[in-house]
Amino acid sequence: MNQPLEVLEQATRHRYHVPARADLLPDEEPVRLLSPDGTLTQDERYPLDLDDHDLQQLYRYMVLGRRLDDESIKLQRQGQLAVYTSCLGQEGAQVGSAYALRRDDWIFPSYREHAVARVRDVDPVRLLHHSRGTWVSAHDPREWRFASQAVSIGTQIIQAAGLATAAQFAEDDIVVMTYFGDGATSEGVTHEGMNWASVFQAPIVFFCQNNGWAISVPVSRQLAAPTIAHRGIAYGMPGIRVDGNDVLASYAVSRVAVDRARSGGGPTLIEALTYRMEAHSTADDPTRYRGGDELAFWSAQDPLERYQLFLSARGLLDDAFVAEVAQESADMCARVRSEIYDAPHGDPAELFEHVYEGVPAHLAAQRAQLQGEIAAARGDAS
């Protein structure tokens, strides 16, 4: 067991001699390609590889997301949804990042990624059944590669990291993108997920939408690091800050992170600076914690308006195209409304079928009890 000193020193060197990894640190200035007046500035680190069709698609998904959001809030006000968590104002971050993915890549969302879901084209009716309370996940996560919406903050992050590692071990070249908010960065599971992914160099992108608030708690209560993106260096992964209200910048940085993940370069933490223009949820009253000035400031940064200025200047937003997208949105909302409004709930006895693979005896007995109660209530009613 007597090893020469140099060998021992070599073996333990990594514990004591830490290479400087300043390259992992985010720039102070978030990456921005589109200024609020719609002017495009290229950034050679984050090249844009989008053709006119792609550029129009980004607009289309943002509009679909916004219109669906509006419809969903109305449905909630009419008592059709239990609660709804709006993504108004965050469409740039969501559509840009999701557009950088392939259809076979996996998405692990929180509960606010409605515009991401438009890009993946997950059936909006099925997703809204989550809000309506028909069934928790009325969509098949595997069909859309869009995991069950996570309500417990941050829990999806480690699951996403696990799936990414499984894919990596299988030499499957898919990438996983997981979404979460600024509040979620305080949860232990977020740390564990980022640490796990870095240790295994798993193909995953951590996409944090820093929308300033976790319900009523400002981001200053969540961390004392200079920025969320700075946390990347502690895990040995690059952190990037991006203007989340700039759909092109959100796309471009995500594209670089997705490509890095796919080519074996490991995970990236992206912090998209954005703002939720609506209340936290339909049950929230934001006037108790935020002022009108803030809203006015961010209204001037609206991701969709900014992008429209850009597209118009490019000649990609003619009346016919705008009308076509408006029509598609209206049709989608009409279908959502007709299928959600007063949608019947399923047979409550079905609940017992999905607890285990089969129905164990004690659950069969409890199911029979419930069926008896329902039948008796029906008898009483008639």
Added chain:
Amino acid sequence: MVQALNRALSDEMEADPDVIVLGEDVGTLGGVFRVTDQLQAKFGPHRCFDTPLAEVSIIGASIGFAIYGRRPVPEIQFDGFAHTAFEQIVSQLAKYRNKTRGTVAVPVTVRVPYGGGIGGIELHGESPESYWIHTPGLRVVTPGTTSDAYWLLRESIRCNDPVIFLEPKRRYYLREDVEFPFTGAPLDKAVVRAEGTDVTLLAYGPLVRTAMEAAAAGPADGLSIEVVDLRSLSPLDDETILTSVRKTGRCVVAHEAQRTLGVGAEIAARVSEAAFDVLQAPVLRATGFDTPYPPARIEQYWLPDAERILDRATQAMEY
């Protein structure tokens, strides 16, 4: 028992390339109890691997592997540290099938060495089964014998539901002459280990052996004890339990876990609901006390032994 568990993992990994083993120290070291010994050497670092020291990750990542299509067998190193992963176990793992309306099963088998009697330091002697039994969607399984350790672990891994597989660590070194491989009773069946006519004694995991000692000592006190090894704590095999109680008319439940809301409480309720007519005594419990698990030097006062179990049986007879 350690070798039987190791053999079960190895056989199942051999039979199904989707089975993977992960956890703290399970790779090079082969686990602190050596249950995963040689698995990495045999199946490679993608089938058996060390994770960061993080229980939330071990379970959460296992869920991700399962969604991808794998059949993970994560190890939690000791009972007391499973609490760290409580959220991922009870709110995520247990519910994934249900919340996705049956479309996504997560066949994860969480192995947890549990129970006291090894003279360990704090948090190395816990019996946390009730937390998981209380959680719909989880199966909770625990072997009381070496051959069952092999068979139940294989069955648990093959099962499409998440299973909390509790290994009675103070019985890790129990020896039994067995020829591998072999088959056993179904996963969710209780088994009668000793026939008797006066009292039904229900036990599981580490106390199966203790219950057998009590049954052997019974005749000296004029007691004929029937021992039923529960094996599956969730779901419970009501049929086997009730058949035995209907035969003896008396029922004692033994477990290490604290008494309040333990398995004994649930069985007492079920037996009195379904067999009140034959009961000649209340259902009685021989359990640990409703205190924190004690320091090692006094654990023998806390753990139910054959004496405590026999006292309950006698009490049932004297009603």
